[in-house]
Amino acid sequence: MTALQYLLVGINALTGILPRELGNLNNLLALWASDNDFTGRIPDYIGSLSDLTELRIQGNNFDGPIPTSFSNLVNLTSLRIGDLVSGSSSLAFMSNMTSLIVLTLRNCRISDNLASVDFSKFVGLYYLDLSFNNITGKVPSVLLNLNSLIYLFLGNNSLSGSLPDTKGASLKVLDFSYNELSGKFPSWYSTERHLQVNLVWNNFMIDSSNRSILSSGLNCLQRNTPCLPASPDDSSxxxxxxxxxxxxxxxxxxxxxxxxxxxxxxxxxxxxxxxxxxxxxxxxxxxxxxxxxxxxxxxxxxxxxxxxxxxxxxxxxxxxxxxxxxxxxxxxxxxxxxxxxxxxxxxxxxxxxxxxxxxxxxxxxxxxxxxxxxxxxxxxxxxxxxxxxxxxxxxxxxxxxxxxxxxxxxxxxxxxxxxxxxxxxxxxxxxxxxxxxxxxxxxxxKIALVAGVVVCTIVLGLLSTGTFLWRQKRKKMEAEMGGS
Structure with a gap:
């Protein structure tokens, strides 16, 4: 078993904790353990599997934090961790994972600042998802200017300040929703074509100076600026x-x-x-x-x-x-x-x-x-x-x-x-x-509604039939009594 290179145990409804013996699989290249019911702390011995190039741990019931030993996994090209139920993690462990192409740390209870990571070293990063955490501070300009980055998801954090003035040509999908961002919209927002940017639930001021460059209705989807009812009928x-x-x-x-x-x-x-x-x-x-x-x-x-x-x-x-x-x-x-x-x-x-x-x-x-x-x-x-x-x-x-x-x-x-x-x-x-x-x-x-109609129809039919038969029997009895 120590020669095993690929261990894929995702989507199996497995329970309990990951066995410590997994730490002996020193030749392992890929470990998938998503969508199970594993519990306990994320095992720190996974950090000793230094040959790993792909690691997926999402959709379980693991407790955090993400082990600091993961900093040894410098050969990873794809790392997906998500849905931790407790604990608080930082981003420090990923500082030397510069071979990453795909990085997902979603819903991991991360409390840190993006400035704590030197993203300029992640030259091959194509996909980055740090959404649904508690990441604070400003959005670093270097992050938006990575040459390979196409997808960036930073929604549902506590980011503040304004958006960077510049953005790399490769970056086409940007999620900044549900943060505390504010300030002016950068020029790249209005001049670049085929761009997707989600800015819902921030603190941007939307007025006549910028309304023309924004999709209609964003002013109704900002913090503390609700749109009031247009008429008394606006209740459904x-x-x-x-x-x-x-x-x-x-x-x-x-x-x-x-x-x-x-x-x-x-x-x-x-x-x-x-x-x-x-x-x-x-x-x-x-x-x-x-x-x-x-x-x-x-x-x-x-x-x-x-x-x-x-x-x-x-x-x-x-x-x-x-x-x-x-x-x-x-x-x-x-x-x-x-x-x-x-x-x-x-x-x-x-x-x-x-x-x-x-x-x-x-x-x-x-x-x-x-x-x-x-x-x-x-x-x-x-x-x-x-x-x-x-x-x-x-x-x-x-x-x-x-x-x-x-x-x-x-x-x-x-x-x-x-x-x-x-x-x-x-x-x-x-x-x-x-x-x-x-x-x-x-x-x-709504099957209940259909079933209810059917049941009512049957009951009414039985009542009608019963009433008809009773009346016929009564007429017969009256006729017999009249003839006697």
Missing amino acids: FAVDSGGTRPIIGSDKSYYEPDDTNLGEASYYVSNSTRWGISNTGKFMEAANFSFIVYTSRQFTNTLDSVLFQTARTSSSSLRYYGIGLKNGFYNVELQFAEIFFPDNTTWTSLGTRIFDIFIQGELREKDFDIKKQTNGKSYTVVLRQYVVRVTENFMEIHLFWAGKGTCCIPRQGSYGPLISALSVSPYGGNNKVDPGPIKNSAGKS
Whole structure:
């Protein structure tokens, strides 16, 4: 076993701690241990496997910090660590990993400053994801000017200051969302074509001097600058995720289309300015992947099959926003149906999609699995309903991938959040009513509605038949009595 070079144990539901004997595999080149249920500290003996060129540890229940012994892994070209449940890490361990091409330290509880790393030495770095941490300080100019860097994800940190004035020509996808950035927009933001930059939820001042260079609605998606209700009617909206035309649902909701072609670091605010959307993340190893997916299948357990023939997906973080809502309580209904994995007996049906659901920053569903709600069936509708409070005219619905689920069944990129439709309406018809303690309620699929109609029809039929037979028998008895 000591001659082993590749150990791939991802997506196996393995539990416990990684055995110390792994530290004896001195010839190991690749270790994949993502999407399991491993616990305990990340083993420091992994740092002794100095021949490693690829290491993946995402989607487990490991405690931090990231061991300082990892600084010995200087031959790594790909390092992906994510989703640590405790501990605080720094970036110091990666300072000498200058052979890296892909680096993901996502959701790792990193508390550090980007200036602590000399990024000028990372000349081959192509992909960098440090999102969902607590990284502070300014964005170093050297980082944006790396010659090989194409993808940069720094969202959901505590970065401050302004964006660097210069940027390398190779860098095309930049996620700075959910930070504390401010100041003027650099010239490269408006002059360079085919650029994706997500600036949602920062402190940029948007006025007449820069509004023309920005996508419409960004002013409504900044910190402390909510858009107020335009009219008293701005208290509800509904969205058909991926849909290309308006739809009137069976519940009389007006579902607006949502077919904007978002990229790996994009946002959009609807023409009605009632709702918006933000997407971040890249489907690794998946070429030309679309974030909108389609099916022509019919869904038998819903009255609104067309709503589920399109869906929007994400490899990392997908957020929908309610903009300019009146403050109060709302019903939020999220509608799902798995359309990636076919219902058959082949390996292509074995994929799993797992993600978390947050609303207003509160975790409502942990490790949500659409197919698990339907006893393993695809093309079956699942509803989730919640009561949500709005206090600043703004609502955020966040679908978040925490590294779990299969990645490549039936094809690369078959993971991450997926949603078919959503609707938001005043609670109980009056959003000033306080429902008391807000609970996370799991809504039932619209199959309940269909089943209810069927049951009612059967019951009414039986009652009608019974009434008819009783009347016939009564007439016969009266006739017999009259003749006697």
